[in-house]
Amino acid sequence: MQEAHTAHAELEHERNYVAGLYRRLDELRAEKQEQLARVRRSGAVGSMQNVSERDAFASMYEDRLAQLNAVDDRLVFGRLDLDSGEARYIGRIGLSTADLQRLMVDWRAPEAGAFYQATAFDRLGVRRRRHLILDGRQVRGIEDDVLDLSMLDESSSLQGEGALLAALNSKRTGQMSDIVGTIQAEQDRIIRAPMPGVLVVQGGPGTGKTAVALHRAAYLLYTHRERLKSAGVLLVGPSNSFMTYIERVLPSLGETGVVMTTPGRLLPGINAVPERNPAVAEIKGRLAMADVVARAVANRQRVLAEPRKLNVEGTVLTLTPRQVTRARDKARATGKPHNEARATFVKVLLRELTEQLMDKLEKSSGAGNTADRSYLAEDVRSARDVRIALNLCWMPLTPEKLIRELLSKPAHLAAAMDGFSEAEAALLLRDPQAPWTEADVPLLDEAAELLGELDASAGRDKAHQDHERARDLANAEQSLKNVDQMLREAGIDGLVSAEDLADHNRGQDTRLTAAERAAADRTWAFGHIVVDEAQELSPMQWRLLMRRCPLKSFTVVGDIAQTSSAAGARSWQQALEPFAQDRWRLEELTVNYRTPAQIAEAAVRMAVAAGLVVSAPKAVREGRWAPLIDRIDGGNKDRNKDGDNGSALVPHLLEVLPEELAAVDGGLLAIIAAEHRVAEVRTAVARIYGERVGSGAGGPGQDITVIGPKEAKGLEFDGVVVIEPGELLDGLGGKVGDLYVAMTRPTQRLRLITAGDVPAGIEG
Ligand SMILES: Nc1ncnc2c1ncn2[C@@H]1O[C@H](COP(=O)(O)OP(=O)(O)OP(=O)(O)O)[C@@H](O)[C@H]1O
Numbered sequence: 001m002q003e004a005h006t007a008h009a010e011l012e013h014e015r016n017y018v019a020g021l022y023r024r025l026d027e028l029r030a031e032k033q034e035q036l037a038r039v040r041r042s043g044a045v046g047s048m049q050n051v052s053e054r055d056a057f058a059s060m061y062e063d064r065l066a067q068l069n070a071v072d073d074r075l076v077f078g079r080l081d082l083d084s085g086e087a088r089y090i091g092r093i094g095l096s097t098a099d100l101q102r103l104m105v106d107w108r109a110p111e112a113g114a115f116y117q118a119t120a121f122d123r124l125g126v127r128r129r130r131h132l133i134l135d136g137r138q139v140r141g142i143e144d145d146v147l148d149l150s151m152l153d154e155s156s157s158l159q160g161e162g163a164l165l166a167a168l169n170s171k172r173t174g175q176m177s178d179i180v181g182t183i184q185a186e187q188d189r190i191i192r193a194p195m196p197g198v199l200v201v202q203g204g205p206g207t208g209k210t211a212v213a214l215h216r217a218a219y220l221l222y223t224h225r226e227r228l229k230s231a232g233v234l235l236v237g238p239s240n241s242f243m244t245y246i247e248r249v250l251p252s253l254g255e256t257g258v259v260m261t262t263p264g265r266l267l268p269g270i271n272a273v274p275e276r277n278p279a280v281a282e283i284k285g286r287l288a289m290a291d292v293v294a295r296a297v298a299n300r301q302r303v304l305a306e307p308r309k310l311n312v313e314g315t316v317l318t319l320t321p322r323q324v325t326r327a328r329d330k331a332r333a334t335g336k337p338h339n340e341a342r343a344t345f346v347k348v349l350l351r352e353l354t355e356q357l358m359d360k361l362e363k364s365s366g367a368g369n370t371a372d373r374s375y376l377a378e379d380v381r382s383a384r385d386v387r388i389a390l391n392l393c394w395m396p397l398t399p400e401k402l403i404r405e406l407l408s409k410p411a412h413l414a415a416a417m418d419g420f421s422e423a424e425a426a427l428l429l430r431d432p433q434a435p436w437t438e439a440d441v442p443l444l445d446e447a448a449e450l451l452g453e454l455d456a457s458a459g460r461d462k463a464h465q466d467h468e469r470a471r472d473l474a475n476a477e478q479s480l481k482n483v484d485q486m487l488r489e490a491g492i493d494g495l496v497s498a499e500d501l502a503d504h505n506r507g508q509d510t511r512l513t514a515a516e517r518a519a520a521d522r523t524w525a526f527g528h529i530v531v532d533e534a535q536e537l538s539p540m541q542w543r544l545l546m547r548r549c550p551l552k553s554f555t556v557v558g559d560i561a562q563t564s565s566a567a568g569a570r571s572w573q574q575a576l577e578p579f580a581q582d583r584w585r586l587e588e589l590t591v592n593y594r595t596p597a598q599i600a601e602a603a604v605r606m607a608v609a610a611g612l613v614v615s616a617p618k619a620v621r622e623g624r625w626a627p628l629i630d631r632i633d634g635g636n637k638d639r640n641k642d643g644d645n646g647s648a649l650v651p652h653l654l655e656v657l658p659e660e661l662a663a664v665d666g667g668l669l670a671i672i673a674a675e676h677r678v679a680e681v682r683t684a685v686a687r688i689y690g691e692r693v694g695s696g697a698g699g700p701g702q703d704i705t706v707i708g709p710k711e712a713k714g715l716e717f718d719g720v721v722v723i724e725p726g727e728l729l730d731g732l733g734g735k736v737g738d739l740y741v742a743m744t745r746p747t748q749r750l751r752l753i754t755a756g757d758v759p760a761g762i763e764g
Pocket of ligand 1: 164167168177178179182183184187203204205206207208209210211212559562593594713714715716744
């Protein structure tokens with residue numbers, strides 16, 4: 001009775017406090033709204049002459065407002081009661097009263113660390129950790145960990161499902177949510193690890209690698225704001241559906257400054273499709289392809305087979321192979337990329353040809369006139385024959401042209417693919433019109449690096465970048481001086497400090513630039529790169545990413561056992577050694593938060609039986625259902641000419657779907673099948689369920705998803721039905737990564753439907 005009473009009082013207390021936090025948030029919003037309106041008004045009455053300065057203020061207030069709006073849902077999630085008597089609230093952002101009394105600490109601040117790290121053995125000065133469970137703005141419950149046992153007497157034993165389990169058992173929405181309220185200690189250590197160097201986070205399925213990667217990006221941006229704002233953070237994930245799945249997490253943490261992309265979009269202007277042929281992906285992913293591209297470039301710096309006659313305004317000149325070789329050597333000696341070194345090549349030859357022309361004219365007319373030399377040079381430069389000959393020897397090239405021709409002309413390939421077998425070279429041959437694939441992107445990037453800018457003046461080298469930045473900074477400072485005066489005149493003195501504006505302008509400038517430049521400038525150097533599902537990257541993709549972050553500051557998360565790309569990694573050592581030697585650190589995540597134990601264990605047994613080395617994380621939940629296995633008739637005797645034995649699979653799927661949908665009860669259901677079946681299955685399911693059927697991460701409108709295993713990577717669903725699991729095993733010549741991925745997607749329930757054999761191990 002007494003206990004219930006105390007619990008109720010505690011809940012009331014927290015509701016009042018949280019209501020106070022929201023009042024403060026609303027106040028700040030209103031304040032920013034008002035400031036925004038005033039700045040705009042002051043512009044309208046003409047007291048502020050410089051529109052761009054006014055806009056700088058306006059966008060600063062807009063940004064802050066957007067941030068305040070983004071953190072509204074579950075603004076606060078924790079409270080620490082410290083030995084000192086202080087009650088410290090932990091939330092998405094820091095909040096203080098108008099007179100600077102602290103109301104709530106940002107989860108990323110050092111003072112919030114104990115919320116995630118304190119244990120009964122190492123209390124870190126914490127007597128009690130309280131989770132506040134909010135639904136929108138409402139406190140629905142509280143849950144306490146009492147770390148100082150003497151406190152047990154004072155405090156009630158609060159009931160209720162743990163905050164963590166509540167989060168884990170909730171229905172999936174098709175959008176990943178943040179885990180900021182329930183980050184576990186082993187995850188927190190990784191999130192807060194120092195920024196420099198390469199940190200590899202290995203963890204089995206569902207251990208929170210993606211969650212950790214995103215929270216780490218938010219943490220680094222908060223902790224190293226200055227440095228990262230000017231350089232930016234790049235986050236690379238496996239697919240577009242995956243990016244849609246995670247896109248809300250960072251904004252909900254109040255961060256918008258991360259550039260997010262996939263391996264197919266790492267090169268500005270190129271939107272590559274997946275590479276469907278594993279053998280091609282594997283070859284194009286080899287580091288030796290860097291030499292192939294280098295040879296392809298060198299082969300485009302040609303020497304004439306024999307002397308060539310050139311007509312310049314009626315005079316015939318001769319260009320000899322020797323002259324071309326000398327000019328080529330000089331151009332190469334500059335060490336500049338192909339397009340830039342071409343200037344040297346052209347200059348040397350134009351000079352020689354002009355001399356030759358002068359000699360000839362002198363000889364023919366008897367008397368030379370050196371004053372005409374500049375005209376002669378121009379004649380040589382603009383002569384059609386000369387232009388053709390120079391281009392023939394040293395053509396300006398775009399990466400697209402070089403690689404397209406390399407991959408579509410057998411002679412080009414044969415000349416560049418030293419050290420590869422003929423069969424391998426033949427595999428790479430493709431139609432010149434074929435779309436770029438993810439495996440081509442690093443080749444294009446390599447080519448871009450070796451070719452340099454077509455128009456050297458468009459090249460934005462480092463010195464140029466620094467110069468621009470310094471100039472923008474000076475401008476920002478100047479506008480601050482001007483605006484300060486104007487604001488005072490407009491009666492809005494003191495709203496913004498000098499630091500605010502300088503910071504903001506710089507942040508604004510570089511944040512916009514980081515995102516824009518990442519889209520437009522291949523040479524942008526990021527301050528930190530986070531790579532998710534990193535096991536899939538080929539050596540050539542690693543090479544490209546290393547180029548994007550010369551400081552080599554990386555967070556690399558993945559699971560070697562889930563590798564399904566033929567070009568992917570077999571070990572972190574093998575993947576990183578060429579770039580980081582042994583200067584990388586490994587952390588492991590050991591707890592599976594997604595998949596119930598009964599299902600996870602079946603997946604691990606299957607993987608082990610198939611010879612895959614897996615780290616088997618410990619599942620936090622047992623789960624309600626063991627995996628269901630449906631064996632249906634129509635086995636191998638049904639096999640048609642395509643080797644398809646599955647004519648009975650789809651009807652059976654349709655039969656059991658109502659049961660599966662009922663089991664997930666409004667949650668998301670995924671049907672995962674080998675790529676060649678996906679279209680057929682999707683059509684059949686859509687015939688009955690119509691608009692509810694999608695092909696991505698799912699969502700309230702599309703609660704049924706039909707996808708292949710690659711697309712499923714990184715995603716999760718309440719229920720999963722795997723069609724013909726054996727085909728996911730076979731698909732990649734014995735690689736089991738795909739089936740392992742498929743079986744570890746559910747948060748509640750797994751069903752396997754087969755007309756053939758159930759892969760070994762699953763049944764225990
Ligand atoms: N500390 C936590 N609190 C609440 N939920 C968590 C926590 N850690 C992980 N989760 C949840 O567990 C699920 C799996 O996390 P995540 O997708 O990050 O795992 P992963 O290791 O990337 O998995 P995979 O390699 O299989 O793609 C997600 O729903 C995530 O929100």
